[in-house]
Amino acid sequence: MSGNAETAAADEDEHLQRLSEADRAFIDETENPSTPDPGLRTMQQMASMTPDDRMLYQYERAQWHASMPFLYTATATPVMNSLTVSALTATNKPIHQRGVPVVSGPPGVGKSFIVRQFTANELRRLARLDHIRGVQPSPSRDFDVIERSALYIVLEDGVDVRGMYFTILRELGWPAERRDPSVQVQRALRACRTRLLVLDEIHNVKFDGQTGRHVHLALKWLTNIGTRVVLCGNDIGWMLTDPPKRPIESSRRG
Numbered sequence: 001m002s003g004n005a006e007t008a009a010a011d012e013d014e015h016l017q018r019l020s021e022a023d024r025a026f027i028d029e030t031e032n033p034s035t036p037d038p039g040l041r042t043m044q045q046m047a048s049m050t051p052d053d054r055m056l057y058q059y060e061r062a063q064w065h066a067s068m069p070f071l072y073t074a075t076a077t078p079v080m081n082s083l084t085v086s087a088l089t090a091t092n093k094p095i096h097q098r099g100v101p102v103v104s105g106p107p108g109v110g111k112s113f114i115v116r117q118f119t120a121n122e123l124r125r126l127a128r129l130d131h132i133r134g135v136q137p138s139p140s141r142d143f144d145v146i147e148r149s150a151l152y153i154v155l156e157d158g159v160d161v162r163g164m165y166f167t168i169l170r171e172l173g174w175p176a177e178r179r180d181p182s183v184q185v186q187r188a189l190r191a192c193r194t195r196l197l198v199l200d201e202i203h204n205v206k207f208d209g210q211t212g213r214h215v216h217l218a219l220k221w222l223t224n225i226g227t228r229v230v231l232c233g234n235d236i237g238w239m240l241t242d243p244p245k246r247p248i249e250s251s252r253r254g
Contacts, residue, residue: 015127020146027120032067036060070117076110079103083118083230087125092195094226100219103232112154112200115232119152119198126150126195148172150196157204161214164205168197182221189227196228203233 016024028034038060046054072080086101103111126149129135153171155164165181174188188194205215222229 015124015131018127018130018147019123020148022146023123023148023150026152027123030116030120031069035063035067037064070113076114079114080118083115084121087118087122087196087228090195090228092226092228094224098223098228100223100229100231102236103230104236105234107234111232111234115198115200115230116152118230119150119196122150122196146173146192148192148194150198151194152198152200154200155202155204157201159205161218164199164215164218182218186225189225194227196230197222198230198232200232202231203236 016027019027038057041049041057046057049057070076083101083103086098090098103115105111130149148171151168151171153167155167159167162181165185166176168185169176169181169188172188172192172194174184174192176184189197205212219229219231
C-alpha cells in the first residue's frame, strides 16, 4: 500500500470512529469487506476432506458468494445517482422541505441492496462532513444518547403508524413511554442527529383506508421536521398516490 493510500485509509478510519458501533457493524454487514475467499477445490480434494472440513468449506463458500460487493449495474446506477444527488442537495432544515424518494419495483431485483448501500454511503459521507466541519456530538440531559446520522429500518408486516414510530425509537435506543410516540420520535431524531431515515419493506404498512392516510401524514411530518426520508418496497407507487384503489396484497407477492 502506498503512502497516500495508507493516509487515506487512516483518515477514513478516523471518520468512522465517529460512528456508533451499530452503524459500523451495519457498514461491515452491508459491504462484507472481511469475508475471505475460500478458494476452489477439485473433486479429489473434496473427496479427501473429512465431513467436518467439507461442511466448513461449504459454509465459507456460501458466505463468500453472499459477500459480493455492490455493483453499479445499468439498473442500480441511475437509482443510486438519483439518491445521491438528493442527499447532496439536502439541508435537513424544516423550511426546506423536500420530496420523498421512492425505490419501487418487483421483488428480487435488488432494491434493498441499493438502499442499504446508499445508507452505508451516507453514514460515511456524513461522518466525514461532520469531521471537516468540526461538529462535535451534542450532549443530552435525557440519557446516554448515541448519534445515528443515517438509519436503515426494515418494517414488519402489518405495521401501522404507531408501530412505525415505536420501531424508529427502538432502533435509536430511545425509550417509548408516552401515549403519543411522535413526540418522542421528534426528540430522538434530533438528539441522535438522525438526518436520513430509510424505510424498507414499506409495503408492509397497512395502506388501506384511514391507516394509509395516517401513514402519508406521518411521512410528511417527518420531512417537515427536517428528516430526509427514503422509501423502498415492492410495487409501491400506487400506494403513494391513491391507496384505496388496489388491494395491498398485490405488493406482497414473491
